[in-house]
Amino acid sequence: MPRMTNHDDQNLQEGLNSLGNEKMSRRDFLRRGSILATGMGALMAAMSPLRQLQGAFDPEEFVQKHYKEMTPEEMDKVLRRIERKVAERFDVKATVRDIKPMDGVEYVYALNLSKCNGSRKCVHACVNENNQSRSPEIQYITVLKMPQGTMDMDKGEILYDPPKVPEEGYYYMPVQCQQCANPPCVKVCPVHATWQEPDGITVIDYDWCIGCRYCEAACPYWARKFNFAEPRIPKERINPDMSYLSNRPRSKGVMEKCTYCLHRTREGRYPACLEACPTGARIFGNVLDPNSQISFVLRNKRTFVLKEEVGTIPRFFYYFDE
Amino acid sequence: MFKWLRDYLYFLYRCVALSFSGQGVFYAWMTFLTALSLIGLNAYCKQLVDGLYLTGMNDHVSWGMYIANFTYLVGMAAAAVMLVIPVYIYKNDRLRDVVIFGELFAIAAIIMCLLFVIVDLGRPDRFWHLIPGIGKFNWPYSMLSWDVVVLNIYLLLNMHVAGYLLYMRYLGRKPNKFLYMPFVSVSIVWAISIHTVTAFLFAGLSGKAFWNSAILGPRFIASAFASGPAFIVLTLQVIDHFTAYKIKKTTLLALRRIIQVAMIISVFLMGNELFTEFYADSLHIASIQYLFFGLHGHNMLVPWIWTAVVFNIISLFILVLPMSRSLKYLNVACILCVVGIWIEKGIGLLIPGFIPTPLGEIVEYFPTVNEILICLGIWAFGFLIYTILLRVSIPILVGSLHIPLKYAQREFRKGV
Numbered sequence: 001m002p003r004m005t006n007h008d009d010q011n012l013q014e015g016l017n018s019l020g021n022e023k024m025s026r027r028d029f030l031r032r033g034s035i036l037a038t039g040m041g042a043l044m045a046a047m048s049p050l051r052q053l054q055g056a057f058d059p060e061e062f063v064q065k066h067y068k069e070m071t072p073e074e075m076d077k078v079l080r081r082i083e084r085k086v087a088e089r090f091d092v093k094a095t096v097r098d099i100k101p102m103d104g105v106e107y108v109y110a111l112n113l114s115k116c117n118g119s120r121k122c123v124h125a126c127v128n129e130n131n132q133s134r135s136p137e138i139q140y141i142t143v144l145k146m147p148q149g150t151m152d153m154d155k156g157e158i159l160y161d162p163p164k165v166p167e168e169g170y171y172y173m174p175v176q177c178q179q180c181a182n183p184p185c186v187k188v189c190p191v192h193a194t195w196q197e198p199d200g201i202t203v204i205d206y207d208w209c210i211g212c213r214y215c216e217a218a219c220p221y222w223a224r225k226f227n228f229a230e231p232r233i234p235k236e237r238i239n240p241d242m243s244y245l246s247n248r249p250r251s252k253g254v255m256e257k258c259t260y261c262l263h264r265t266r267e268g269r270y271p272a273c274l275e276a277c278p279t280g281a282r283i284f285g286n287v288l289d290p291n292s293q294i295s296f297v298l299r300n301k302r303t304f305v306l307k308e309e310v311g312t313i314p315r316f317f318y319y320f321d322e
Numbered sequence: 323m324f325k326w327l328r329d330y331l332y333f334l335y336r337c338v339a340l341s342f343s344g345q346g347v348f349y350a351w352m353t354f355l356t357a358l359s360l361i362g363l364n365a366y367c368k369q370l371v372d373g374l375y376l377t378g379m380n381d382h383v384s385w386g387m388y389i390a391n392f393t394y395l396v397g398m399a400a401a402a403v404m405l406v407i408p409v410y411i412y413k414n415d416r417l418r419d420v421v422i423f424g425e426l427f428a429i430a431a432i433i434m435c436l437l438f439v440i441v442d443l444g445r446p447d448r449f450w451h452l453i454p455g456i457g458k459f460n461w462p463y464s465m466l467s468w469d470v471v472v473l474n475i476y477l478l479l480n481m482h483v484a485g486y487l488l489y490m491r492y493l494g495r496k497p498n499k500f501l502y503m504p505f506v507s508v509s510i511v512w513a514i515s516i517h518t519v520t521a522f523l524f525a526g527l528s529g530k531a532f533w534n535s536a537i538l539g540p541r542f543i544a545s546a547f548a549s550g551p552a553f554i555v556l557t558l559q560v561i562d563h564f565t566a567y568k569i570k571k572t573t574l575l576a577l578r579r580i581i582q583v584a585m586i587i588s589v590f591l592m593g594n595e596l597f598t599e600f601y602a603d604s605l606h607i608a609s610i611q612y613l614f615f616g617l618h619g620h621n622m623l624v625p626w627i628w629t630a631v632v633f634n635i636i637s638l639f640i641l642v643l644p645m646s647r648s649l650k651y652l653n654v655a656c657i658l659c660v661v662g663i664w665i666e667k668g669i670g671l672l673i674p675g676f677i678p679t680p681l682g683e684i685v686e687y688f689p690t691v692n693e694i695l696i697c698l699g700i701w702a703f704g705f706l707i708y709t710i711l712l713r714v715s716i717p718i719l720v721g722s723l724h725i726p727l728k729y730a731q732r733e734f735r736k737g738v
């Protein structure tokens with residue numbers, strides 16, 4: 001057994017006698033008091049940046065339940081609260097709805113790579129429709145400029161900026177959320193903040209996401225985008241037609257992604273990117289309806305999906321004209 | 323009737339009293355750690371206000387220093403088991419005395435891990451969503467939810483075993499085997515599992531070829547079982563130097579054996595990984611290529627990883643040669659091992675997973691000052707906890723802190 005030194009014993013006694021003990025001397029008391037005061041002062045100083053957060057904490061949002069666990073009444077209250085918040089934050093009168101999926105519908109997208117001209121009209125329409133942050137910039141669609149002769153995305157260029165598109169020798173490949181039938185992002189989310197809806201759209205409950213970014217690491221298509229800062233949108237650019245699961249404004253620290261514009265498509269309209277496309281490269285519709293245009297494309301075109309080998313089973317197809 | 327409660331509360335009170343008292347060096351060290359922790363806290367408060375924007379992370383490299391340190395520290399925590407197995411299972415007496423230091427270190431390391439997870443969250447205020455029962459827990463599918471569970475249980479296991487044994491020593495009683503051995507056995511399996519699950523966190527992502535490897539788990543374990551005990555070798559000498567607790571050289575040499583074997587396996591596994599990747603030379607090697615040689619002129623991590631490789635190999639050499647029986651060389655080997663593996667299993671493992679991005683972009687990651695301060699703050703806080711745990715447990719172990727005799731007559735008479 002190791003020996004105890006006198007020295008240590010002395011220390012120990014001192015320690016044992018010091019706190020709250022009747023033997024504590026006045027000097028000792030003052031010394032400890034001043035250490036404690038300095039410590040508390042330093043702690044307060046260290047935490048002083050938090051003062052800027054005053055009023056940011058919302059107890060109602062803090063205790064809010066998961067999307068799937070809210071009753072319709074609770075949901076209604078939440079929607080009204082979000083409307084109030086949008087009014088406070090952007091000074092815009094918005095309507096926020098909770099739009100449910102339709103029965104017998106499964107959405108699928110197809111994109112004709114022979115037509116796409118790389119004009120990025122879809123990218124901007126998407127940003128306008130879905131109230132993405134303008135600063136820092138968040139976009140759901142990434143258009144790759146691909147040299148002819150390869151499908152290897154590592155060879156693609158994202159920040160292309162020529163005076164005129166398309167350029168000779170290249171084709172353009174827009175990539176957005178592929179709404180996988182076997183989505184890796186959903187599997188990895190520790191808190192079920194993201195899931196696949198019955199119509200095939202993977203959504204995020206922005207009020208439940210804890211911002212761990214695991215899903216972003218899991219996504220093979222770089223489709224998920226994170227709000228590293230408080231999203232900023234000029235007031236006049238706000239789209240006031242909002243839904244809970246899609247385009248209502250997000251807060252900082254949460255994930256977001258393409259939802260096939262579910263607030264439009266679930267009401268029978270097309271996604272904003274499709275409407276904006278000048279070449280008609282985009283085809284969208286209900287794959288369960290044999291007469292839909294998308295069913296026709298899937299039947300008659302030689303389509304393929306991106307990164308088939310990772311087993312995600314995308315609901316987003318690409319093809320070239322014969 | 324409440325005698326045990328009174329004794330226990332008095333014990334806690336004395337522990338607290340003790341952690342605030344010491345000599346000049348102790349005060350200076352504690353003040354230093356407290357100051358660093360507060361600086362870290364201050365940086366974290368800034369991050370709370372402005373968001374993770376204040377870090378070097380972005381949509382391209384969406385995990386950085388926080389998760390890298392987290393990964394490394396899970397390994398350090400798991401490594402305590404390399405002391406536990408020899409002592410409790412093989413009855414190795416040379417390590418018996420120090421096993422408790424390993425368990426205490428595991429406690430500090432897990433606390434650091436949990437802090438690193440929290441600072442990485444975009445919405446830490448919603449942390450409660452992760453609590454099973456109250457939140458909505460994606461179990462068993464999400465490896466992150468597994469990790470949260472296993473880490474917390476491991477923390478409790480170690481707190482129980484170390485706390486129980488220390489308290490019994492304090493009371494001068496013989497610990498009851500049934501009250502700690504079952505937990506020790508569980509903690510052995512658990513230690514392996516925490517680091518395996520942490521490896522699965524990465525290995526399970528089919529979209530990331532760099533991580534999607536079955537040997538990632540074994541690699542994590544091997545490197546942790548080298549760097550963890552190496553770290554403990556170093557701290558034991560600090561304990562020997564500054565406290566009344568004297569460490570025998572044979573103890574350190576027993577640990578050397580462990581580090582030696584683990585290091586051989588770790589380097590061997592790394593070689594395996596390198597061969598498979600580079601010999602096959604498929605499209606999937608972009609990340610590892612970036613790590614070791616740079617990609618299209620981007621080579622920020624290259625000097626780091628080669629430093630790690632060189633450190634690992636030198637450390638391995640020293641360890642297998644008889645010269646590491648001398649403490650001087652053993653310490654060099656341990657330092658090289660701790661640092662080398664921190665680079666290799668921290669940033670070296672994490673960052674290349676994001677480079678290139680799934681769409682082929684190359685964006686390099688530079689941690690910001692604020693981010694580094696937060697990391698330093700967490701490390702300092704971890705050391706603070708470890709120091710306090712040692713400050714309290716060493717007097718108990720050497721026998722200078724025990725239950726006042728007037729309360730303990732009977733037990734002491736029965737023989738300690």
Ligand code: SF4
Nearest residue numbers: 189209210212213215
């Ligand atoms: S960032 Fe949000 S949605 Fe993504 S895994 Fe984490 S909690 Fe889930």
